[in-house]
Amino acid sequence: MTTPWELRFANRTQRMKSSFIRELLKVTNQPDVISFGGGFPAAELFPIEESKKAAEKVLDLYGRKALQYTTTEGYDPLREWIAEDARKDGLNITKDNILITTGSQQALDFVGRIFINQGDRVLTEATTYLGALQAWNPYGPTYVTAETDENGLITDNLEDLIRQNIKFMYVLPNFHNPLGVSMTLERRKRLIELANQYSVPLIEDDPYGKLIFEGEPLPSIAALDAQYQQKNDTEFGRNVIRTSTFSKILAPGLRIGWAIAPQEIIKRMVQAKQGADLQCSTFDQYLAYELASADWLPEHISTIRRVYKERRDAMLQAFKDFMPEGTTWTVPNGGLFLWLRLPEGCDSLELFPKAVEEKVAYVPGTPFYPNGGPNNTMRLNFSATNPEKIREGVRRLGVMIKKSLEK
């Protein structure tokens, strides 16, 4: 029977959808399925012993404070730590430029809440993070999409797009989810030049930046914006809201992310957060600070990089060995994901049940295109599975795809 509630949904509720990925992954929770579907970090690398020590220390030294309400902005030492880390990256900011959020997902939600009116035009990459779309769709934006290649967002015809009355742009410059690609320095600079020229602001979503496999990290979009403006003698770093998280370097279960933004925007985000949930877990913020400021963190991040690189390599090798001719893939230099394109005629959504029959799972590419796209793509996660299982999973996938091509 229908309840009175169901007759009373707001208009925006019609635009809410369940996360395709979260729904799909429920199917693949059996232990014998090799899943490349989720975006899970490797749980065997979680700092469990360190977390035990940190929890004990926090409760011994600051128990009454760590279990009490705190400020909406977040725990100050944690904000200081994040500000210091950003300063090393060339951002001349203080803790007052930082809001602690429930994962970077909540920072994206606040961006939607604060900026998007129905019908506003938001510029994204043609393939983009599903969670951003899910956060923003209830507010009813229209997406203007820019093509990508193996070097990330293509900036050649970006100017034409930016002139289409864009509210803001959204980019994932490092180890893109779902593509796995990164923007070159040249493209980053061109993007910032255009953003400044047309005063169109940018969200830089960077959850994976520290998980680089080889070489030196490129400057962040926020840092390049600051540089550009110093060069041009205008105010510092005013175009970029940068979001990131501890989920991929500490543990996602703590749900500690953040936004870096001009102070005036942080103030608005704080108002949004007061209405949304008052504040993040005080205890988890104390824990995250203890873990982040500990000596072992740099080595821990090195370990994650090494392990994920091995897994990426195992996946790339398995593709060469098991995938049918005509399959192509990206080669990420960091992060958790890569993007596979099957031979023409394959439909990754249609193949999904067959993959599950073969006890292997992935995410079909379709939901990652805000304005639609080819149906022969898929996202594969390599961080959560060991090399042997990766090889076996890709083998199963290759067999299944070859079989379907033969039909």
Added chain:
Amino acid sequence: MTTPWELRFANRTQRMKSSFIRELLKVTNQPDVISFGGGFPAAELFPIEESKKAAEKVLDLYGRKALQYTTTEGYDPLREWIAEDARKDGLNITKDNILITTGSQQALDFVGRIFINQGDRVLTEATTYLGALQAWNPYGPTYVTAETDENGLITDNLEDLIRQNIKFMYVLPNFHNPLGVSMTLERRKRLIELANQYSVPLIEDDPYGKLIFEGEPLPSIAALDAQYQQKNDTEFGRNVIRTSTFSKILAPGLRIGWAIAPQEIIKRMVQAKQGADLQCSTFDQYLAYELASADWLPEHISTIRRVYKERRDAMLQAFKDFMPEGTTWTVPNGGLFLWLRLPEGCDSLELFPKAVEEKVAYVPGTPFYPNGGPNNTMRLNFSATNPEKIREGVRRLGVMIKKSLEK
């Protein structure tokens, strides 16, 4: 200098305001101020040792799971515990009727997000929880308000109000924030009768229900709705969304609250939560489950009740001893707050800086009235201050008010 962001706010952002209380309390953070302003539980009662043991156990036994992503709905054993607790209260529900939220504040936010279109009419008590208004105002509702007295919401002319095309009603039946009053059984029944008769659904916000000082708790609005419908042979409990939290019986710093609702509404809330922040802290959910299911909890709640009752009594006695004639107050039988009405002509907002000069703080009543109200009221918290300090704080307040009346 203005950033491009500031030129781009959404319309709803103009309706967001900083929490009056949170802003005000920043003034009163000096250690020598006796503050009745916040809504803080007594930190000296927090289960710090138990939390240490629980954290160690959770990390030892379930470390990899407790630090990993989990489902949006929440940690199943915790949902089961909450369902079982609600069943004892007469609600025939399962875990599938429960969503874990970041405090009950987030459940209120989701209600606004899912149900409120601009201009919708929401019925509240004439004096109501500020956090609900803050959660909902961005969505642009109009408030229709029902008067209250020492027995809570007055139901005599409620029928006239309910007929005004109400989207939903919002009530705090137990130890109301800010009023401290509770609805009688008779009024609860009348409220449910009208809700069913006119098919106008209800939010029952009950963060303090377990903190009762004397006598037996009254049935919840949700339980009465279920009873009414069983009697009338319709579906179970379809009119009520009930929100509550562990903040007042365990620790607010964990930010674990919940909504109890018909499954179809939980599904929509899950979609809202996926966009908002994916899920609550996995670790805190494991912790809350360990703490909630432990043997010592009933005794712990008894201790909180006893201590808060002593503090309430100290405050009531101090009012009698120090407040000027013509001052009236509510006598709560539970919870954290009471409501004081100063003699006519006193303006509690105007007096606030003088109180801070005298090193005592409260919350002026004005922001709690969605449609405006008298300016001689204030909310006082008695849970966070010991009896000696309560007496001294009320003395300072009395002196200050008497002085201002003499002028």
